[in-house]
Amino acid sequence: MKLFRFGPVGAEKPGVVDRNGTHRDLSAVIADIDPATIAAGLESRLANLDLTTLPEVPKGTRFGPCIAQPGNFLAIGLNYVEHAKETNAPLPEEPILFNKAPSCIVGPDDDIVLPRGSEKTDWEVELAFVIGKRAHYVSEADALSYVFGYCVCNDVSERAFQLERGGQWVKGKCAPSFGPIGPYLVTAEEIPDPQKLPLWLEVNGERVQNSDTSDMIFSIRTIVSYVSQFVVLMPGDLITTGTPPGVGLGMKPERYLKRGDTVRLSVEGLGTQTQRVV
Known part of the structure; x- marks a missing residue:
């Protein structure tokens, strides 16, 4: 699974790349890609999700850091x-x-x-x-x-x-x-x-x-x-x-x-x- 974060500095949203290479908005499913969501089982939560039903991320949108606020x-x-x-x-x-x-x-x-x-x-x-x-x-x-x-x-x-x-x-x-x-x-x-x-x-x-x-x-x-x-x-x-x-x-x-x-x-x-x- 290929995850990313996108949007303006300080207001990034979580995203995922579907099997066709399309960038999808995950913000209706998880709050962010961060220590809390990883600890809560992020992968298993997304495993059975049909990613193609999620909104597309507009081309040219800024990529943010791929994980938010790591503790270390x-x-x-x-x-x-x-x-x-x-x-x-x-x-x-x-x-x-x-x-x-x-x-x-x-x-x-x-x-x-x-x-x-x-x-x-x-x-x-x-x-x-x-x-x-x-x-x-x-x-x-x-x-x-x-x-x-x-x-x-x-x-x-x-x-x-x-x-x-x-x-x-x-x-x-x-x-x-x-x-x-x-x-x-x-x-x-x-x-x-x-x-x-x-x-x-x-x-x-x-x-x-x-x-x-x-x-x-x-x-x-x-x-x-x-x-x-x-x-x-x-x-x-x-x-x-x-x-x-x-x-x-x-x-x-x-x-x-x-x-x-x-x-x-x-x-x-x-x-x-x-x-x-x-």
Whole structure:
């Protein structure tokens, strides 16, 4: 099932794509796509619904973030072999875990807003996933059963704030607009193997990231199990899983986003994002 949210900022409605590829309005059936509806069994509630009877969403309508107000927005750093190499970082022995603020989340085609004083805002195409049920001390064998669905995330990062200002990475990860997610939240049964997904990112039409999730150091299965040893994961929690090589920080010379740039990115089967830098 391919879910989405649509409409003006702050007034998004839930939607679903039917078997014919038509975008349908779900707002008469559920209030939103959020932690509460996921916890209440969103998938089973929609399983026997004839989606073709729902109103169509007008073409050109804005996509919002594919999930509303996740309780946690967690991220894994340096999780692709070739990305660690390009940044001259040793391969981590355990997943590097950090927070992104839920307040940084925006729609997949909303603008990236450069923070005040930014000189090193960077791009990162990532596969993200949403937790479907309470997860604590989960085994790797059972881990994927806790995933509700998958989406595209651009883990926008201000490298000077992240790496040159002391303290933790979150300083460079949490500015408003630094978490575009969507357009779709694709339920887990449609993604049989999340470790075989091509993903790419372009800046001004130039493809700078082009890889697939098989290059991950720590798989989705490992991430769910590992994080659940430290955090009680709840329905609707969002975790983004690291980026492949091709970021601006790894280029020689380094290259960063500037006003007027356009960023496009995609993970196979999960849709495409397009952002303008302002």
